[in-house]
Amino acid sequence: MKTFRKFSFISIITISMFFSLGLLAPETEEGMYPLSEIHNVDLVRAGLKISPKDIYDPNGISLVDALVNVGGCTGSFVSPDGLIITNHHCAFGAINRASSTDNNYLEDGFLAETRSQEISATGYKCKITESYEDVSKIILDAVKGIDDLAERTKAISKKINELNDKYTDSDNSIEARVSEMFAGQTYVLFKYRIIEDVRLVYAPPRAIGEFGGESDNWVWPRHTGDFTFMRAYVAPDGSSAKYSKENVPFKPKKFLKVNPNGVEENDFVFVLGYPGRTFRHQPSQYLEYQQEYLLPYVSELYEWTIKLIEDISSVDEAMQLKYASTIKGYANTMKNYQGKLKGLRKIQLIQKKRDEEQLLKDFIKAKPELKNKYGKLFVDIDNVYSELFDIAEADLWFQRFPRVSNLMNISSFIIENAKEKEKPNLERKSMYMESNLDATKQRIERTFDFLNSEIELNVWAKMFDDAYGFENTSRIRTIDSLIKNEDDDPYVDVEAMLNSTNLYDKSFFNELTAKPYKELKKVDDDLFQLIISLYEEELTINKKRDAIEGALGKLLPQLAEVKRMWNQKSFIPDANGTLRLTYGYVKGYAPADAVYYTPITTLDGVIEKSYMGGDYSLPDKMYDLYEAKDFGKFYNKKIGGVPVALLYNMDTTGGNSGSPILNAYGEIVGVNFDRAYEATINDFAWNESYSRSIGVDIRYILWITQKYGGADYLLSEMGVNL
DSSP states (O other): OOOOOOOTTTTTTTHHHHGGOOOBOOOOOOOOOEEGGGBBOHHHHHHHOOHHHHHTTTSSSGGGGGEEEEEEEEEEOOOTOOEEEEEHHHHHHHHHHHSSSOOOOOHHEEEEEGGGGOEEEEOEEEEEEEEEOHHHHHHHHHHTTTTOOHHHHHHHHHHHHHHHHSSSSSSEEEEEEEEEEEEEEEEEEEEEEEEOOEEEEEEEEEHHTTTTTTHHTSSSSSSOOOOOOEEEEOOOTEEEEEOOOTTTEEESSSSOOOOOOOTTTTTTTEEEEEBOOOOOTTTHOOOOOHHEEEEEHHHHHHHHEEEEEEEHTOHHHHHHHHTTHHHHHHHHHHHHHHHHHHHHHHHHHHHHHHHHHHHHHHHHHHHHHHHHHTTHHHHHHHHEEEEHHHHHHHHHHHHHHHHHHHHHHHHHHHHHHHHHHHHHHSSSSSSGGGHHHHHHHHHHGGGGGOOOOOHHHHOOOOOOOOEEOOOOOOOOOOHTTTTOOOTTTTHHHHHHHHHSSTTTTTHHHHHHHHHHHHHHHOOSHHHHHHHHHHHHHHHHHHHHHHHHHHHHHHHHHHHHHHHHHHHOOOOOEEEEEEEEEEEEEBEEEEEETEEOOOEEEEHHHHHHHTTEEEEGGGOOHHHHHHEEEEEETTTTTTTOOOOEEEEEEOOTTTTTOOOOOEEETTTTEEEEEEEEEGGGGGGGOOOTTTOOOEEEEEHHHHHHHIIIOOOHHHHHHHHHOO
């Protein structure tokens, strides 16, 4: 098996040019710093008590070697035997899939008292960053001489696929992924070690791990014990292997030291993790698209879908358990998007962006050399976004239909897979490439477990009703073709198709996945043929979107160049799922007039909220421990209770869930899991006055694990001796 150790510092020249102005000030600043730029931040002056090289050492072992991407979140190794700590909500899907009405680990919690009792986290794998390399020149050379904007987008995708395929090991033990750092400008190839056997070790009951439910999601003060322990396993020879009783715990190069004493207000802290996506270098029109189209449409659709599933499953406990993860995913996105909408409007971010862009226009006009090169930049950006706005409703409809209809999701896979197979392997979408196809198909096959005809009938009626209201360029011709006269309901025919289709049958699915596209068009199933017609119409939308992305791929680098020349200030690439560092302090904030939130909550608050019931209900044992004052070593006299959650002014986003909160000595003192509601807008703009992240305090984690869970052995494994 190939291994990689050395991270390339010098090769990240293109990214580093954005930091050419020297060391940054010690005050907390906006920043999710790539590994290559940690040396440009004066962390010691900010409060770090170890060397920055202890965090990241390109030629040795450091804290980043304890980090892992698990289930789309961040986790960290906290023992020499592959023990991982992450969020309860990150492991929620695995706990849910392992549960049944007889063994409801989601509601009751789960503890493996021995390693043989640890259960497989189905569908989860670990990714550990091994190396990275700048490949910007290779990617951009692939589009030289290509003027067609849609073809430019395709050429970049093809070259990325080529590099991913070339550097991914045949046994998938090393996975390569090219990530765009600055749009249309810089690209970095990351290599990840893959661990396929991940198991559940300890998860508290849902009433603790999700205390406050959706009522408290994205909210401070917070009292959620959002943590879970998992373990990574490998084959006896150390290679990656699927679940097997013969596998052994993974031995990480580095694991984090747990500090059971936690932190106090104003203490320096930092986070390492895999933040998902931010969009801070986008133009004002991008925010307009978010505010007017994407955020309201998706949040309304998901809110409607949640209510539908809850209504249908209201008297069916097994169905409630089955759809728990689905509802949680919808609800999390819905509330996040609602928070973003509120934030965009409250701080008038679009107007602020426009004001900044006017200053940039004035800057360009004042310099003849810039006017010649960038004079049409903002007009061109505006024209491109006008094209996006023209198709926005239809584009979002096509994107989201498979997200709320499992039947559409399954059918889309069948059709798109057949169409993609007509292309050379490297020109296919990544999920349909030969190296990824089996995993994609397995994921789609799991969708059959969630097919429900009553849900599908209602979802299809909703989606068709939405589409029927679209205007002008967003009209969907396939739906219009179902209308014979003005009084026709286009859904009537579709309902009959839904009631007679064979698409609920898994054997039919297997039969169709073996057919080429031209044969699929002959399949005798009216609903399936309707979906093919929708797919072909979507292709025209996709072609327009490819051209839009190609145009922006040329324009956004110019916008970044002008912005850099204008403000003479370094800025960093948007988050993109790659390993980053952010730092700050345990610190409260004032969300409204005459309101100030302190940064540490306690167990007293958990008990106080619990009397409201509902999302705040607690297991009886929690009251027993509280009334007995059985706080162990975790009671903090200074704050007068057992610390539960922390608030800090760090720059985080989705994907940072599960990230370790580290103190000045690089010891874990908590686990990040959320942002304050006002900070949902962080993806578009960060501000020290309101951007606050939320984590569960290590003292609460240890108290729950020891006193409630009875898992003293886990504390011993982590080296916590009380």
